[in-house]
Amino acid sequence: MFPFTEAWAAEYLGGVISLLVFALGIPTLILQFAVPEELRTVSSRRLKWLRRISGVVSLIAASAALLFVWYIHPCSLPLDVIVPDSYTQYHVWPSVLVTVVVVVILVVWFFQTEEYRRDVVIRSLQKRCVRSIRSRGILAERFLSDLIYLGQQGNAGREKHQVLKAFDELAALLQDRPQYVGDGLADLVYGIETTMMGGEKTGELGNFLQAAGVLERIILRLQKPEFSAAPDTAIVLWTLERLGVASLDLGPERAALAILQVVASAAEGQDEARQFASERLFGIGRSALTDGQHFLVAVAALSKLEALAERRTPLRGEVAADLLGLLAHFWASGRTARRHAKSVLERMEELFDPSLLDRIRAAIEHQYRTAKFDTADKLGEMLEDLARHDGLPGS
Amino acid sequence: MKFRVLWIEDDARFGLAQLAGPVYVHGGYDLVVAGDVSTAIARLFRERFDAVIVDIRLPPGDDSEWRKLYHKAGYDKIHARLGLHLLGSLIRPSEARVRLKRPPPAWLKPQLIGVFTVESRKEIGEELEQLGIQVYEQKRADLPDTVLLQIIEMVLDQQGVPANDTVR
Numbered sequence: 001m002f003p004f005t006e007a008w009a010a011e012y013l014g015g016v017i018s019l020l021v022f023a024l025g026i027p028t029l030i031l032q033f034a035v036p037e038e039l040r041t042v043s044s045r046r047l048k049w050l051r052r053i054s055g056v057v058s059l060i061a062a063s064a065a066l067l068f069v070w071y072i073h074p075c076s077l078p079l080d081v082i083v084p085d086s087y088t089q090y091h092v093w094p095s096v097l098v099t100v101v102v103v104v105i106l107v108v109w110f111f112q113t114e115e116y117r118r119d120v121v122i123r124s125l126q127k128r129c130v131r132s133i134r135s136r137g138i139l140a141e142r143f144l145s146d147l148i149y150l151g152q153q154g155n156a157g158r159e160k161h162q163v164l165k166a167f168d169e170l171a172a173l174l175q176d177r178p179q180y181v182g183d184g185l186a187d188l189v190y191g192i193e194t195t196m197m198g199g200e201k202t203g204e205l206g207n208f209l210q211a212a213g214v215l216e217r218i219i220l221r222l223q224k225p226e227f228s229a230a231p232d233t234a235i236v237l238w239t240l241e242r243l244g245v246a247s248l249d250l251g252p253e254r255a256a257l258a259i260l261q262v263v264a265s266a267a268e269g270q271d272e273a274r275q276f277a278s279e280r281l282f283g284i285g286r287s288a289l290t291d292g293q294h295f296l297v298a299v300a301a302l303s304k305l306e307a308l309a310e311r312r313t314p315l316r317g318e319v320a321a322d323l324l325g326l327l328a329h330f331w332a333s334g335r336t337a338r339r340h341a342k343s344v345l346e347r348m349e350e351l352f353d354p355s356l357l358d359r360i361r362a363a364i365e366h367q368y369r370t371a372k373f374d375t376a377d378k379l380g381e382m383l384e385d386l387a388r389h390d391g392l393p394g395s
Numbered sequence: 396m397k398f399r400v401l402w403i404e405d406d407a408r409f410g411l412a413q414l415a416g417p418v419y420v421h422g423g424y425d426l427v428v429a430g431d432v433s434t435a436i437a438r439l440f441r442e443r444f445d446a447v448i449v450d451i452r453l454p455p456g457d458d459s460e461w462r463k464l465y466h467k468a469g470y471d472k473i474h475a476r477l478g479l480h481l482l483g484s485l486i487r488p489s490e491a492r493v494r495l496k497r498p499p500p501a502w503l504k505p506q507l508i509g510v511f512t513v514e515s516r517k518e519i520g521e522e523l524e525q526l527g528i529q530v531y532e533q534k535r536a537d538l539p540d541t542v543l544l545q546i547i548e549m550v551l552d553q554q555g556v557p558a559n560d561t562v563r
Contacts, residue, residue, distance in 0.1 A: 209430070220437075257415065261427060268442065299419040300426075307397045307425040340420060347422060 038153035042121055042146045119162055122150060126166040133173055144187055151195030156204040163195050164207065168214040175221040182222060182230025193239045197246045208247045208255035215240055216262040229272035237266055237273065237280045244284040248294050256297040260284060264304040274308060275318050281305040282322040286375070289329045299340065302326055306344060314353030321366040324359060328378035357386060397425040398445040400547050403435040403478070404428060405454050414543040421544055431456030432477050436495065439485070443502050446550040448543065451478035451512035451519060460493050478512065479522055486526045509550040511543065529553060
């Protein structure tokens with residue numbers, strides 16, 4: 001052991017403090033700046049065990065560092081001191097020790113930063129969800145809510161894509177279980193909606209198309225006789241309507257058109273979903289007309305609604321009310337939109353039971369009962385115009 | 396009853412809105428769009444269509460076989476020409492590069508198909524002829540907005556369905 005002097009003690013203390021600052025401060029700073037807050041939040045919830053291990057490793061590393069500094073303390077030996085052979089050995093062990101310490105710190109760091117990578121966190125949460133589905137048949141709420149949180153806070157594009165992909169695979173796993181009865185996807189579907197538009201970061205066009213694809217696959221898996229009028233179909237259709245309306249803000253109509261297609265296909269595969277799908281088509285079409293900039297989406301919604309209505313004639317009930325409701329909004333949206341409404345009415349007039357005017361009256365009642373007063377008013381205007389002209393103008 | 400039309404198009408170059416608009420306004424067609432080969436195949440097995448309009452430069456979608464083919468072409472839609480392979484699998488399955496997981500839908504005949512693509516007739520004309528596909532239109536900058544509607548009507552025309560010319 002070397003002589004303990006005041007200079008040695010000061011150098012030793014300085015060295016130890018620098019090491020501590022480096023070991024604790026730098027990693028914290030890097031995490032603070034390099035890892036997004038949502039990942040730190042989720043990781044800190046999930047990685048309590050890692051923090052404990054890190055604590056132990058840090059303690060060992062700190063002790064090793066202390067020993068290291070003790071052995072090769074920076075106080076130089078006086079020139080006249082004859083260095084014994086054993087002193088050389090003192091240099092070998094500290095070198096080994098310092099290498100081990102550095103390696104241990106790097107390994108811990110590697111695993112720790114790995115655990116803060118978004119895709120790793122998402123995969124790990126997905127695995128835990130898969131495990132809970134396999135063992136208990138349900139999605140574990142805490143892991144799912146972490147996934148949803150990451151989806152909501154993720155940036156549009158790749159970050160949201162990763163979470164949507166996880167939802168897609170989880171939905172397939174849940175629905176492919178023999179125990180699945182068409183119920184139980186509400187939280188997951190809510191997760192898709194929250195990922196897309198639950199916070200300040202709304203998804204981009206690609207995300208909307210991907211979400212539409214995920215929901216379409218859910219719908220397709222629900223198109224079996226045993227899932228007729230399943231609650232999950234209704235939940236998915238509601239979500240599609242909200243996504244469709246939100247996608248209007250994106251600019252390009254592609255997402256809204258894709259969503260309309262998925263809504264329509266739900267009704268194609270399941271007759272029980274027809275009425276519910278018609279309401280959603282009406283909702284998206286009405287929103288597209290309201291902002292006055294998305295006539296194409298409105299026309300597409302009307303076209304899908306028309307095709308859906310034609311499939312079961314004579315036309316009556318809520319499907320007829322939705323179709324006429326959307327036509328009334330066209331009727332009130334300017335001359336060209338009215339022209340389009342007229343052409344649809346002319347084509348479909350014969351299909352209404354008992355007559356077009358009676359169906360409009362019934363639709364007004366329906367819209368009134370469902371608190372869609374604006375639609376009821378527009379239907380009233382259309383009815384007056386049609387009655388004034390004794391049927392369809394020009395027919 | 397509306398005619399059901401499947402348009403297999405990934406919309407990479409041409410505006411969907413611009414071309415689909417006239418089809419929706421026409422009112423006679425129920426237009427369904429499939430953005431990749433896997434989605435298109437799923438649709439074709441699920442539903443019957445009166446006309447199928449196919450692009451040649453298509454992405455593969457989820458199906459592993461189609462992804463493999465796409466991968467071999469260097470992840471390049473232009474060289475992969477998956478639309479042509481898709482048509483081969485649907486019309487001449489025995490000679491196709493990719494075998495579908497089940498036999499192609501019996502209702503799907505070459506007369507129901509139209510090709511709408513960037514490739515010139517010189518590039519793909521021979522293949523289309525072998526497949527018996529007559530309706531073809533090249534995507535160019537000088538096309539009218541109603542081109543998709545016209546292709547649909549050409550496909551229906553060849554099946555003996557009179558075209559509704561009120562929009563043209």
